[in-house]
Amino acid sequence: MKKISKVLSVAGLSLAIFGGGxxxxxxxxxxxxxxxxxxxxxxxxxxxxxxxxxxxxxxxxVNQIAADTNKPREEISQQLMTQGKARGQSSAATLAATxxxxxxxxxxxxxxxxxxxxxxxxxxxxxxxRGIKEIKHINMNRDANGLSKTFSGTVQANLEDPNxxxxxxxxxxxxxGTTTFNGNVSITVGKTGSVGFNASYATSHYKYTxxxxxxxx
Numbered sequence: 001m002k003k004i005s006k007v008l009s010v011a012g013l014s015l016a017i018f019g020g021g022x023x024x025x026x027x028x029x030x031x032x033x034x035x036x037x038x039x040x041x042x043x044x045x046x047x048x049x050x051x052x053x054x055x056x057x058x059x060x061x062v063n064q065i066a067a068d069t070n071k072p073r074e075e076i077s078q079q080l081m082t083q084g085k086a087r088g089q090s091s092a093a094t095l096a097a098t099x100x101x102x103x104x105x106x107x108x109x110x111x112x113x114x115x116x117x118x119x120x121x122x123x124x125x126x127x128x129x130r131g132i133k134e135i136k137h138i139n140m141n142r143d144a145n146g147l148s149k150t151f152s153g154t155v156q157a158n159l160e161d162p163n164x165x166x167x168x169x170x171x172x173x174x175x176x177g178t179t180t181f182n183g184n185v186s187i188t189v190g191k192t193g194s195v196g197f198n199a200s201y202a203t204s205h206y207k208y209t210x211x212x213x214x215x216x217x
Contacts, residue, residue: 050215051103055124061099061136065119068139069183083136083186098124099136102165105144106211108173115141116155118165118215131162132217135187138195140169142179149206150177152199157185158192165215173209177202 056064062080066073084094103117119137124130135157142149153171160166178200185193 049104052217053101053103055122056099056101058095058097058099061101061119064101065137065139065183068117068141079184080136083134083184086186087134087188097133098122100217102215102217104213104215106169106213108149108207108209108211112145112147112149112173112207114144114149114151116167116169116215117141118157120217122217123162130217132159132165133162133188135159135165135185135193137183138185138193139183140181140197142173149173149175150179150199150202151197152179152202153209154194154196156192156194157187159187159189162189163217165217167213167215169209169211169213171197171209172199172202173206174199174202175204175206 053064058077058080062073062077065071065076069076081091081094084091099120100122101117101119103115105113105115107113117139118135119139120132121134121136122130123133138155138157140151140155142151151171151173153169156168156170158166179197180200181195181197183195185195187193
């Protein structure tokens with residue numbers, strides 16, 4: 001697996017394509033220093049590829065993460081509460097907050113397109129006025145098109161602004177093996193985070209993938 005030597009796309013690329021907005025990272029200098037390497041793909045899939053859930057309660061978010069990851073609800077609930085406290089948010093505020101999931105597919109080969117799901121705390125002001133406050137969890141569904149693969153690598157995400165997530169998938173897919181990961185993150189606006197995926201007993205290499213893309217809310 002190739003390592004990502006530079007984190008995310010330069011802000012100038014965002015400005016050129018989307019007409020505004022700067023990117024900040026969690027790095028000490030709060031800058032993003034990145035280039036799209038030769039052969040890498042920036043996935044500018046249209047917004048119809050993004051599935052946005054209805055507004056979820058805290059309990060519904062816990063149920064969704066537990067169902068998607070096969071982890072106990074109690075474990076998920078405790079992790080989310082701990083994240084809130086780390087941001088200085090009271091337990092009552094975490095329980096009363098609104099949440100959504102954003103799901104997008106990305107292409108590994110013409111025959112295999114797994115999906116990423118971002119579990120987010122949101123601000124909901126009514127109508128189309130809404131924004132992502134924090135990405136709290138990231139998951140990859142590796143079952144797609146009748147195929148199931150293991151993955152060893154990383155998924156990085158930058159919450160560029162309350163309505164735009166920039167992501168990078170970088171790693172290797174195998175036909176056989178077991179994948180383990182911890183999808184807990186705490187990515188607020190202008191910050192970057194990543195989730196590492198580990199593959200055990202991985203055999204029969206399928207495809208190396210480096211994919212950059214956007215998810216809009």
